[in-house]
Amino acid sequence: MGTTARPTGPRASVSPADARAAFRAGLATPTAGWSDGRTQANLIAVPADWAYDVLLFAQRNPKPCPVLDVTEPGSPATVLAPGADLRTDLPRYRVWRDGEPAGEPTDVTGVWRDDLVAFLIGCSFTFEGALREAGVPLRHVEQGRNVPMYLTDRQCRPAGRLHGPMVVSMRPVPARLVDTARRLTALMPAVHGAPVHAGDPAELGIADLSRPDFGDPVPARPGDVPVFWACGVTPQAALMASAPPFAITHAPGHMLVTDVPDTAYRVA
Amino acid sequence: MGTTARPTGPRASVSPADARAAFRAGLATPTAGWSDGRTQANLIAVPADWAYDVLLFAQRNPKPCPVLDVTEPGSPATVLAPGADLRTDLPRYRVWRDGEPAGEPTDVTGVWRDDLVAFLIGCSFTFEGALREAGVPLRHVEQGRNVPMYLTDRQCRPAGRLHGPMVVSMRPVPARLVDTARRLTALMPAVHGAPVHAGDPAELGIADLSRPDFGDPVPARPGDVPVFWACGVTPQAALMASAPPFAITHAPGHMLVTDVPDTAYRVA
Structure with a gap:
């Protein structure tokens, strides 16, 4: 939501x-381009009596x-x-009450609860290194922006009280490189795997790419095809649709930077 | 245990x-070689108040x-x-009480409970078609036997009340084909993925390959290397170690034959 990722640069080697530690000290910035080669993760923390529903929702919808x-x-x-301390070490959070956003603090120590179970969900930033190495340009990084994400008309398979649409991230990819992007990301199923669609956004019920x-928004260059991957913001869409009494997530684009190398999630 | 799988033959095209339907009617036979090209699955059904522990144990131990x-x-x-009806459509079950096997009926309708949650877990039979097509011989099929499985000294990551060792299946593979077998199975992470080990069984704490x-037991041929894959019987080992009051599983080798093509679980 209007967050602007910084281009790659010195943060890549942090x-x-x-x-x-920088985020814990209060720096509130999107994490794209930080700690190149390390996996970033989506956060969703819910009360323990919702944990089975979230875990089952994830099992039933493994791509997003x-x-x-x-x-x-x-x-x-x-x-x-x-x-790491999950209450302080992400740059920005979103607190949810009854399915509605209720603030975007940079620290959630004050609202943390003893019954919260946190889920760390794979993030498509993890496969961007593999794309770049294969010569697939990353338009959002070139443009210094956060990746655009869209609600789709594809409903996830429900689980208990949780239901909602699949969210996708979109990257414009030169037509001749779409197969390369598909092949490489298929090898990383733990971070969303192969695209769910390439081409016409209307196939996913997306009316306007310029309004994520x-x-x-990340404009395409001539000859680019929009390529859509299932997105780890999908659980946030399920919170909006299913309205548990309380939850904490990352703010979009403000991820947990983990110690795990991206390559750990390549199956081959 | 000691169940003898039939060699491939007319059952492959059923x-x-x-x-x-044949199993529902009472046929009690291992499922190796049945319905070639369709995924088979391990069954573990537990009372609902154990379901989160089982699902979390699975999330924390995705290879087995x-x-x-x-x-x-x-x-x-x-x-x-x-x-399908999971109470009747497997050829043989194992009923568990307080972590102890308590019978191997061919139908569990009489002991089924309204609070049972069933987990279907991927099975290494699913990748055997890909191995065979690539010219990797399947010694247990050649010998008309069930695949051998072993308890290892590697502990799974515990979850709630569930803990226990990883179980592996073993296939003897000609040395020059071990890399082929590794590469092909890595592409099927939903059915155990790449081997956890190839070579010395002592590395996994297995003392004697002839006593699964x-x-x-499946003797190697000259030049074969024992190759070990994480095995879907691991949850049964966790039942033995953790002793929930009640559970129902398949009997080893007597799987659910699903409608899903094996190829659905190949990521590339």
Whole structure:
């Protein structure tokens, strides 16, 4: 939502621990381009009595919701980033009450609860290094913007009280490189895998690419095809649709920077 | 245990629905070689108050426990096999009470409960077609035996009340084909993916390949290397270690034959 990612640069070489320390100290910036080669993750924390619904929703919708870790109730620790505190170490959060956004603090220590279970969900930033190495340009990075994300007309398979539409991220890709992008990302199923669609946005019920539901608009260049990947913001759309009493997520684009190398999620 | 799989033959062309009908009618036979090209699945059904622990155990141990479907409490239906009844359509079950095997009936309608949640877990039979097509011989099929499975000294990451060792299946593979087998199975992470080890069984704490914990011994041929894949019997080992009050599983080797093509679980 209008957040502007910085272009790659000196932040690419910052260690994940140093990035998290900067965010813990109050720096509130999107994480695209930070700690190149390390996996970033979406956060969704819900009360324990909703945890089974979230975990089952993720199992039933693995392309948008690949689960990388689940915490113990109340614990702010994750195996993906030893020493990190999930209440402070993301640059910006979104707090949810009854399915409505209720603030975007940079620290959630004050609203954390002893019964919260946090889910860390794979993020498509993880495969961008592989795309770049293969010569696939990243238009949103070139343009210094956050990746655009859209609500689709494809409903996820419901689970318990959770239901909602699939969210996708979109990258414009030169037509001759669409197959390369498909092949490479298929090898990373834990971070959304192959695209769900390439070509006409109307196939996904997206009316206007210039008006994303999350992130920034990213104009295509001549010869580019819009390519859509399932997106880890999908659980936030499910919160909006299903309205649990309380939840905490990352703010779109403001991810957890983990210690895990991107390559750990390549199956081959 | 000690169940003997039939060699491939006319059963390979039986449709999954016909296979399930035969088992429903009482045929109690291992499913290796049945309905070639269709995915087979491990079954573990537990009371609903254990379901979160099982689902989290699976999330934390995706190589041995890739979840293909989870049922609604009490329902014997699965999206993997429309029309199937999970209480009758497997050839043989194992009933568990307090972590101990308590019978191997061919029908569990009489002991089914309204609060049971069934998990269908991926099975390494699913990648055997790809191995065979690539010229990797399947010694257990040549010998008309069930694949051998072993408890290892590698502990799974615990989840709630569930803990236990990883179980592996073993296939002897000619040394020059081990890389082929590794590469092909890596592309199928939903059915255990790449091997966890190839070579010395002692690395996994396996003392004697001729004495598997489940299935049949399968002697290697000269030049073969033992190759070990994470195995969907791992949740049964967790039942033995963790002792929930009640559970129902398939009997080893007696799987659910689903309608899903094996190729659906190839990422590329």
